[in-house]
Amino acid sequence: MRLRGRLFIPWIFLAVSAPGFAQTDPPLTLRDAEKIALENHPKIQAAMHLAVAANAQVTQTESVYYPIFYGSLTGVEAERDSRVAAGGLNNPIIYSRYANGVTLSQLLTDFGRTHELVKSADFHAQAENENVATSRAIVLLDVDRAYFGALKAQAVLTVAEKTVKERQLVADQVTELQKNNMKSGLDVSFANVALQQAQLLLIQAQNDLQASFAELSTALGYSGRRTFQLSDEPLPPAPPPEVTPLVDQALRERPELITERLEENSAQTYTKAERDLSFPTLSAFATAGLVPTGQEQLSSRYAAAGFNVNIPIFNGFLFSSLQDEAKSRAHAQEQHVRDLENRISQDVTTAWLEAVAAFKRLAVTEQLLDQANLALDLAQSRYTLGLSSIVELSQAQLNQTEAQIEQASAKYDYAAQISSLKYQMGVLR
Numbered sequence: 001m002r003l004r005g006r007l008f009i010p011w012i013f014l015a016v017s018a019p020g021f022a023q024t025d026p027p028l029t030l031r032d033a034e035k036i037a038l039e040n041h042p043k044i045q046a047a048m049h050l051a052v053a054a055n056a057q058v059t060q061t062e063s064v065y066y067p068i069f070y071g072s073l074t075g076v077e078a079e080r081d082s083r084v085a086a087g088g089l090n091n092p093i094i095y096s097r098y099a100n101g102v103t104l105s106q107l108l109t110d111f112g113r114t115h116e117l118v119k120s121a122d123f124h125a126q127a128e129n130e131n132v133a134t135s136r137a138i139v140l141l142d143v144d145r146a147y148f149g150a151l152k153a154q155a156v157l158t159v160a161e162k163t164v165k166e167r168q169l170v171a172d173q174v175t176e177l178q179k180n181n182m183k184s185g186l187d188v189s190f191a192n193v194a195l196q197q198a199q200l201l202l203i204q205a206q207n208d209l210q211a212s213f214a215e216l217s218t219a220l221g222y223s224g225r226r227t228f229q230l231s232d233e234p235l236p237p238a239p240p241p242e243v244t245p246l247v248d249q250a251l252r253e254r255p256e257l258i259t260e261r262l263e264e265n266s267a268q269t270y271t272k273a274e275r276d277l278s279f280p281t282l283s284a285f286a287t288a289g290l291v292p293t294g295q296e297q298l299s300s301r302y303a304a305a306g307f308n309v310n311i312p313i314f315n316g317f318l319f320s321s322l323q324d325e326a327k328s329r330a331h332a333q334e335q336h337v338r339d340l341e342n343r344i345s346q347d348v349t350t351a352w353l354e355a356v357a358a359f360k361r362l363a364v365t366e367q368l369l370d371q372a373n374l375a376l377d378l379a380q381s382r383y384t385l386g387l388s389s390i391v392e393l394s395q396a397q398l399n400q401t402e403a404q405i406e407q408a409s410a411k412y413d414y415a416a417q418i419s420s421l422k423y424q425m426g427v428l429r
Contacts (some may be wrong), residue, residue: 027231030147033220037143038136040221047128047135054121054128061121064114067106072289074099095298101289108284108307113276116269123266130262133255137428139219144419144428146216148412151230153209155408160205163198163401170397171195174390183390190390194397201401235362235411236418239355243348246425250348251341253426260337267330274326277319280311344424351421358414365407372396372403 038044078094085091107114171191177183214225240246251257288303312319379396382388422428 026229028228029231030144030233033143033147033216034140037139037220041139041219042221044132044135044139047132051125051128051132054125058118058121058125061114061118064107064110064117067104069102069104071102072100095295097291097294097298099289099291099294099298099302101287101302103285103287105283105285108282110281111276111279113273113279116273116276120266120269120273123262123269127259127262127266130255130259133429134259137255137423137426139221140428141419141423142219143216145416146212146219147230148233148416148419150209150212150216150228151232152409152412153205153212154230155412156405157202157205157209159401159404159408160198160202163397163404164195164202167191167195167198167397170393187390190394194394197398198401233415236415238359239352239418239421243352246352246421247345247348249427250344250425254344254424255426255429257337257340257344257426260333260340264330264333264337267326267333271323271326271330274319274323277322278312280309283308283310348421348424351417351424355414355417355421358410358417361406361410362414365403365410369400369403369407372400376400 075098076094076096078096082094083091084094171188171194174183174187174191178185178188210225213227216228217224217226284305284307286305288301290301291298292300376396376399379388379393383390383393419428
């Protein structure tokens, strides 16, 4: 018994490790698919990097508030009594020397220009952060559509496989009846035509399923096509009865619109910064250092401090032209916001109407399938009793197949329309 037990244990491990006992991946739910896409999709990663870059621009603009402090090492070997005589109005003398020192400069005020530039950069950074939300919403919408599209393709494939089996059975029965001289060869031909049509439907359904898996793979951020075991999703509730609250919500929460409004604020603030170019700037400077070696005219150390005021007087209308450009761009951004608001209102209304129509299709396709099944039962009974031709039976089979496809597709079409409506409302994030 001990020997048999020892011999039996390895066979258990061999059986578990055999291909027939290999563990399969768990079903992929819609929530899992969305999570994978949010972590993996390159579109979201790119938007996040652009947001980081925009926030870095805020820090770059704020750097003007801080002093500039740097050190210098200078060595010069000059001819005796050398002076810079050409290239300028001044005539400074050049002494042979070696010196080292430090210099500090600080902008005291530019009368609000830097402040407006920082505000403009901050608005732009916020807009880029909203672009991340927009990218997330687009990716989620693509995932939902591809997921429900794959479920729809699976449902159609199931209908096609069932149709092939049923029509194969009818073709076999009609062939046997023809052998017994109870049906004609024309009946066999019609039955075979119906079977071949079902086989064509099966081939198309198989191809559509693989194409839907490819689309879902891309939506998840994968580089190649993968196959999935999908988990069915419950039917969403009925769409809201009124569209006006949905439009209002979209105008508040759509990330694209928030982005455009922030860019409008950035453009308006930048216009103020360009206006402030005409104001003076006040800066302070200080420098100090040592001259260990050099000509005798130079002291062994030096130090100085001062300030500088720059007052713009005339520069060929550059500042006024920059301000006019900034104003025009700000006005254009205002119109972009208006146009986007109009398009969002239209898109939400269209998505709501399509969702309502898809919801109504659910009941109609259910009734259509019941009637098609009843008609097929009657047609089969009439054909068996010899009261009708094969044409009536074939038409009833075709109607049932179309009704089954419509009924299988209606659920997932409605779920996809609800996802589109959520995206248009700005709540799919």
